Amino acid sequence: MTPAELSRTVLRSVRGAVEEQELSVPVPARIVVQPPPRPGCGDYASNVALQLAKPAGRPAREVAEILRKRLAGSAGIARVEIAGPGFLNFTLGEGAQAALVREVLAQGERYGDRSAEGGPAAVGTATGHGAREVVVAEALARIEAAAGRRPQGPAARGDADARPAACEELAALVGRLGSDEARWVLLRPAAHDPVRVPERVVQRESNPRFRVQYAHARTRALVRGARELGFTGEPGEVGSPVAVTVADGPADHCLQSLYTLLATYPSAVETAARLRAPDRVVRHLEATADAFFRWHDAFVPLPVGDEKPSAVHRARLALAEAGGTVLANGLRLLGISAPEHL
Secondary structure (H helix, E strand, O other), X not given: OOHHHHHHHHHHHHHHHHHOOOOOOOOXXXXXXXXXXXXXXXXXEEOHHHHHHHHHOOOHHHHHHHXXXXXXXXXXXXXXXXXXXXXXXXXXXXXXXXXXXHHHHHHHHHXXXXXXXXXXXXXXXXXXXXXXXXXXXXXXXXXXXXXXOEOOHHHHHOOHHHOHHHHHHHHHHHHHHOHHHHHHHHHOOOOOOOOOOOOOOOOOOOOHHHHHHHHXXXXXXXXXXXXXXXXXXXXXXXXXXXXXEEOOEEHHHHHHHHHHHHHOHHHHHHHHHHHOOOHHHHHXXXXXHHHHHHHHHHOOOOOOOOOOOOHHHHHHHHHHHHHHHHHHHHHHHHOOOOOOOO
């Protein structure tokens, strides 16, 4: 179950409560579900009960309990709990993670891409006339299209021909840093933050751009290694970690983080398009790469020594492939390469 599917399930529970007069509130157009603020609080959380409490004229926890009862037993949801003043915490059922991986692999390059839907036209135009504006406009055109919005105006075209000085500035930066690093440097800062151009390109994991590309290349290397061992990926249970803890905490937390980042990639693209902020995609890719490396260290994807490939190895390989798909799709939106080898 993806966040979008869970959101629709929660929305149906609200609509049902209103139709059966358990709640007297306007039905919201959409409901936001997102990863919980702390590990151990389920897979996803929603503050919908807090939002509905005032118009319903009832305590938020009472509203949450009405929704909890309706959501309990829903397909794909193993447990619904109420936390704090009225948050709903969701734990997905067994097989939900495997279904997510299967969906990512089935959609491939289309995962997170709603361009075929032909949604409303994007609004706004690029501001300024520097290299940053050219690169941001080009990336936004791709991001808006992937979010199902029809780009229009100079922001959609990049308007490069109208800004020769900006193109010259960009060409100089590309000549100095290379195309991938130059675009990353220009896209990574939020709109209100300055661009910090490095003195030289650092090809190591301390460079976020290199780390993201390296994570993608590593997923492809795993696929090649598995092929040599005679097996392919198949979504399923990834088994227990070989290490109890990793750099940032318990190993099972890094596994959940990776699943969550794969599931929320489409919403990250939509948010980047809505806010006209390609840095949102950059941040999501960085988080995905970091989660992949932590997971990779705790859940070794390929057999070691005389170990034979098992269902667990096939499931881990499929998860690695799904991670590589998300990294490649995001890099493509930014106009940055997703190398097979590094």
